[in-house]
Amino acid sequence: MSAVQPRFQHTGIAFGCDYNPEQWSPEVWDEDIRLMSEAGVDLVAINIFGWSHLEPRAGEFEFGALADIIERLHRAGIRINLGTGTASAPAWLVRRHPEILPMAEDGTRRYQGGRQAWCPSSPEFRSAALRLVREVAERFGDHPALALWHVSNELGCHNALCFCPNSDAAFRYWLRRRYGNIGALNAAWGTAFWSQTYQEWSEIDTPRLTVSTRNPGQMLDFRRFSSDELLAHYRSEAEVIRSYSDAPITTNFMLTSHIDGLDYWSWADDMDVIANDHYLDHRLSDPTVELAFAADLTRGISGNEPWLLMEHSVGAVNWQPINLAKAAGQMTRNSLTHVARGADAVCFFQWRASVQGSEKYHSAMLPHAGTNAASWREVCELGEIVGSLSEVAGTRVESEVALVFSWEAWWATEEESRPSHALGYLDQVHAAYGALYALGLTVDVVAPDADFTRYKLVVAPGLHLVREQHARSLTDWVFAGGTALITFYSGTVDEDDRVWAGGYGGPFREALGVHVEEFAPVAAGTVLRLSTGATARLWSERSTATTARVEATFIDGPARDAPAITSNAWGAGQAWYLSTLLDHSDYTDLLATVSGAAGVHSAVPFRGGEGQLELVRRRGEAHSYVFIINHADAAATVEVSGLEMITGVNVQNQWQVPAGAVRVVREALA
Numbered sequence: 001m002s003a004v005q006p007r008f009q010h011t012g013i014a015f016g017c018d019y020n021p022e023q024w025s026p027e028v029w030d031e032d033i034r035l036m037s038e039a040g041v042d043l044v045a046i047n048i049f050g051w052s053h054l055e056p057r058a059g060e061f062e063f064g065a066l067a068d069i070i071e072r073l074h075r076a077g078i079r080i081n082l083g084t085g086t087a088s089a090p091a092w093l094v095r096r097h098p099e100i101l102p103m104a105e106d107g108t109r110r111y112q113g114g115r116q117a118w119c120p121s122s123p124e125f126r127s128a129a130l131r132l133v134r135e136v137a138e139r140f141g142d143h144p145a146l147a148l149w150h151v152s153n154e155l156g157c158h159n160a161l162c163f164c165p166n167s168d169a170a171f172r173y174w175l176r177r178r179y180g181n182i183g184a185l186n187a188a189w190g191t192a193f194w195s196q197t198y199q200e201w202s203e204i205d206t207p208r209l210t211v212s213t214r215n216p217g218q219m220l221d222f223r224r225f226s227s228d229e230l231l232a233h234y235r236s237e238a239e240v241i242r243s244y245s246d247a248p249i250t251t252n253f254m255l256t257s258h259i260d261g262l263d264y265w266s267w268a269d270d271m272d273v274i275a276n277d278h279y280l281d282h283r284l285s286d287p288t289v290e291l292a293f294a295a296d297l298t299r300g301i302s303g304n305e306p307w308l309l310m311e312h313s314v315g316a317v318n319w320q321p322i323n324l325a326k327a328a329g330q331m332t333r334n335s336l337t338h339v340a341r342g343a344d345a346v347c348f349f350q351w352r353a354s355v356q357g358s359e360k361y362h363s364a365m366l367p368h369a370g371t372n373a374a375s376w377r378e379v380c381e382l383g384e385i386v387g388s389l390s391e392v393a394g395t396r397v398e399s400e401v402a403l404v405f406s407w408e409a410w411w412a413t414e415e416e417s418r419p420s421h422a423l424g425y426l427d428q429v430h431a432a433y434g435a436l437y438a439l440g441l442t443v444d445v446v447a448p449d450a451d452f453t454r455y456k457l458v459v460a461p462g463l464h465l466v467r468e469q470h471a472r473s474l475t476d477w478v479f480a481g482g483t484a485l486i487t488f489y490s491g492t493v494d495e496d497d498r499v500w501a502g503g504y505g506g507p508f509r510e511a512l513g514v515h516v517e518e519f520a521p522v523a524a525g526t527v528l529r530l531s532t533g534a535t536a537r538l539w540s541e542r543s544t545a546t547t548a549r550v551e552a553t554f555i556d557g558p559a560r561d562a563p564a565i566t567s568n569a570w571g572a573g574q575a576w577y578l579s580t581l582l583d584h585s586d587y588t589d590l591l592a593t594v595s596g597a598a599g600v601h602s603a604v605p606f607r608g609g610e611g612q613l614e615l616v617r618r619r620g621e622a623h624s625y626v627f628i629i630n631h632a633d634a635a636a637t638v639e640v641s642g643l644e645m646i647t648g649v650n651v652q653n654q655w656q657v658p659a660g661a662v663r664v665v666r667e668a669l670a
């Protein structure tokens with residue numbers, strides 16, 4: 001098989017879905033395929049949860065139905081995104097090997113009957129899964145309809161952390177490789193505290209529940225280990241596939257609001273193409289902004305290469321407390337946000353709404369109501385729009401701003417013992433991103449070790465845990481002329497979760513020109529007033545400016561008179577520090593000032609739709625494409641000229657994008 005990494009190749013932007021034909025009879029399959037063609041579907045994910053159908057009893061394989069459906073789809077010109085089928089273990093396997101079942105932190109098992117009930121470190125699960133993958137890959141690895149391999153499904157969605165004896169053993173092995181000797185582990189975990197010093201590796205377990213708070217160093221390493229274990233599982237399936245097939249291999253990531261199990265920066269290199277599942281989360285204050293953030297993060301993981309939106313929803317999901325339907329046009333806007341931000345595929349979970357099972361109230365392309373439904377008509381219109389944007393595929397998003405994102409910082413921020421349980425990492429990230437979004441700026445979300453040279457502005461919100469070399473590369477970039485905004489709680493601990501003493505902010509301290517003596521979080525509901533008239537919440541700090549210029553001070557609260565916003569000339573650049581959580585409009589004003597000083601611009605000039613207008617440019621070889629997504633209730637005016645590809649009209653200079661509309665303008669490159 002080939003040594004070069006295969007690329008996902010498709011004509012235009014793929015339009016597709018998860019399809020679960022196991023739930024339907026062959027007569028329904030024919031209707032499904034006819035309607036898929038009507039909607040413009042050209043990529044279908046199948047066999048995601050196929051195991052109990054393919055291997056109903058140990059070692060007995062039945063591939064007839066899967067082969068049949070693949071042929072039918074192929075005849076209709078629909079390409080296959082083929083699941084390995086290992087996402088959920090069949091009941092017979094669990095009966096034979098009950099130790100496969102994952103164990104929760106309180107030592108209780110989770111049982112068969114849902115999905116993903118397997119321990120990522122279970123050798124029995126691994127070998128049974130790989131036997132199935134070999135059978136699937138051997139049969140279908142060179143099928144002409146095969147576009148892509150889909151390993152398992154959303155690895156770690158439910159089983160990211162397992163605390164069973166197999167996980168204990170694997171964790172010890174991982175720790176020995178990381179530390180080499182037990183003394184190094186004791187030093188890293190700070191086990192001198194509370195008499196936790198270990199003498200033997202065998203004394204260490206996964207961090208099951210304790211009567212007090214657990215060791216934060218152990219917890220952090222357990223998160224790293226758990227991410228690595230699932231990556232190892234991915235690699236083992238991919239390795240088996242690779243010996244039978246040249247098709248690209250991926251798995252669907254979950255860069256979607258609350259899911260924090262896997263450090264996807266470390267997964268990216270193993271994927272032939274990055275794929276993501278995203279669902280609007282109505283528990284958040286602004287789900288649409290989070291969608292844009294998730295899409296930008298997915299592009300970041302993909303190194304600014306085009307990526308695939310593997311799942312999103314036509315309307316409501318079934319797993320939030322109140323599952324809101326999408327308004328007319330919202331599904332189209334959501335889909336195009338992903339495309340604007342680098343997706344070369346728009347796929348849905350799922351094709352036909354199930355009539356049984358846990359997800360029967362989840363929306364689908366073909367709803368329970370059938371084709372006589374507004375949502376079906378919007379799906380078909382979206383299929384046409386995606387078709388009309390064919391030439392956008394393969395182009396790259398342009399951005400002048402980077403936002404630093406870190407799973408390690410997330411895990412460390414939210415450890416059991418912290419200055420304020422009201423402080424969430426993602427909230428800080430979303431607040432900073434939301435302010436940039438409100439300004440209509442395009443943001444690349446990057447890893448802490450990113451190369452910042454192509455940016456004008458770098459924002460690092462709440463980067464609590466930071467490795468010294470990564471902090472240095474950011475401050476060196478500022479020194480060379482860059483502009484950065486770093487926000488409170490950043491640079492507090494090193495990679496072992498050890499506090500940088502001598503004033504918080506550790507490795508950022510000198511560049512920021514601020515000496516932070518003490519954190520002063522405030523109670524829920526407390527509003528802090530700043531000397532500029534701005535208001536803030538959540539957090540303040542008792543600090544003094546050493547070399548920084550004070551832009552705003554707290555005029556009340558526990559850090560009264562201390563600086564709240566500072567800027568420091570650092571070499572040829574400028575390092576800004578924000579020591580509180582500004583309210584949204586004040587945060588937006590601050591970022592308007594900082595980005596203005598850094599010379600950052602939105603993709604095109606605009607008026608109206610403030611805060612609810614997305615403007616993103618994807619650049620190709622002969623043309624660039626400006627996406628304008630207007631979430632507002634009123635029209636917005638934009639300044640861009642070229643062919644508007646959705647309406648087929650030539651537009652010039654200043655023109656209006658109607659309320660709720662999406663427009664894509666093709667510009668000629670000089």
Ligand code: GAL
Pocket residue numbers: 153154157277279311317318349359362
């Ligand atoms: C994803 C999953 C799908 C389906 C969907 C529902 O987590 O991959 O199988 O469950 O969510 O929103």
